[in-house]
Amino acid sequence: MNQENIKLKILEAFQFRHATKKFDASKKIANEDFEFILETARLSPSSIGLEPWKFIIVQNEEWREKLIEIAWGAGGQLPTASHFVLILARTGKDVKYNSEYIRQHLKTVKEIPEELLDDISERYGTFQKNFGLLESERALYDWSCKQTYIALANMMTAAAQIGIDSCPIEGFNFKLVHQFLNEQGLLEDGSFDISVMAAFGYRLEEPRPKTRKQIAEIVTWIK
Numbered sequence: 001m002n003q004e005n006i007k008l009k010i011l012e013a014f015q016f017r018h019a020t021k022k023f024d025a026s027k028k029i030a031n032e033d034f035e036f037i038l039e040t041a042r043l044s045p046s047s048i049g050l051e052p053w054k055f056i057i058v059q060n061e062e063w064r065e066k067l068i069e070i071a072w073g074a075g076g077q078l079p080t081a082s083h084f085v086l087i088l089a090r091t092g093k094d095v096k097y098n099s100e101y102i103r104q105h106l107k108t109v110k111e112i113p114e115e116l117l118d119d120i121s122e123r124y125g126t127f128q129k130n131f132g133l134l135e136s137e138r139a140l141y142d143w144s145c146k147q148t149y150i151a152l153a154n155m156m157t158a159a160a161q162i163g164i165d166s167c168p169i170e171g172f173n174f175k176l177v178h179q180f181l182n183e184q185g186l187l188e189d190g191s192f193d194i195s196v197m198a199a200f201g202y203r204l205e206e207p208r209p210k211t212r213k214q215i216a217e218i219v220t221w222i223k
Helices: 003-016 031-042 061-070 100-108 114-130 137-161 174-183
Strands: 053-057 083-090 165-169 192-201
Touching: 003 137, 031 053, 031 137, 053 137, 061 174, 083 137, 083 174, 100 114, 137 165, 137 192, 174 192
Parallel strands: none
Antiparallel strands: 053 083, 083 192, 165 192
16 A cells, blocks of 8 residues: 555544444444554553553443443443443652652663663653642643543544544543542552543444534644
8 A cells, every 4th residue: 555545544534533422332343453452552652651551441331330320421432332441540659750660660661771760760850840740749640641642542543444433531520430440449559540531332323524623723834
């Protein structure tokens, strides 16, 4: 496939993708297709490469019913989606520059030599201070959440490229979802909290045509 055809296929996927409110519950995503979608999340970029996320795939019907009560924005998706994902973000406990999580991540994932860890940690501290991330635990957690949205976008785009629909979901009661996940032991003693949700499946109805601003309204070239 030449470059022009590749670009056309990618743009076709963006035209295809829409925030699906209700899926065809009779259609399920094949395991290998959803594993592909998850792999695009795993390979997504994150600030200073910290991968501050976890993906919880909720297929349990009882859990979905409980989530409906506290996630008002997922009322149509939870009962019908083939796969429903809770995306968690690491909290300040783990993503502060001098945390044990970062040190272990650098050693075991990024394979940084032990003698360089202190220097890298100091540089991360300068970065986080300059960006105002050390002002509060909330600032650090919000920074992690920003990274999860990169993975979310990649998952939805990858899904669209193979004909699978999706919907990002922010419509939920944060405190109640936090409480529910904490009770299930999924927040790992405060290392994680809920960032965003996403549903995947196959559309029940065709959406209305996509509308967007013209490119000239949103792009400014400085030459």
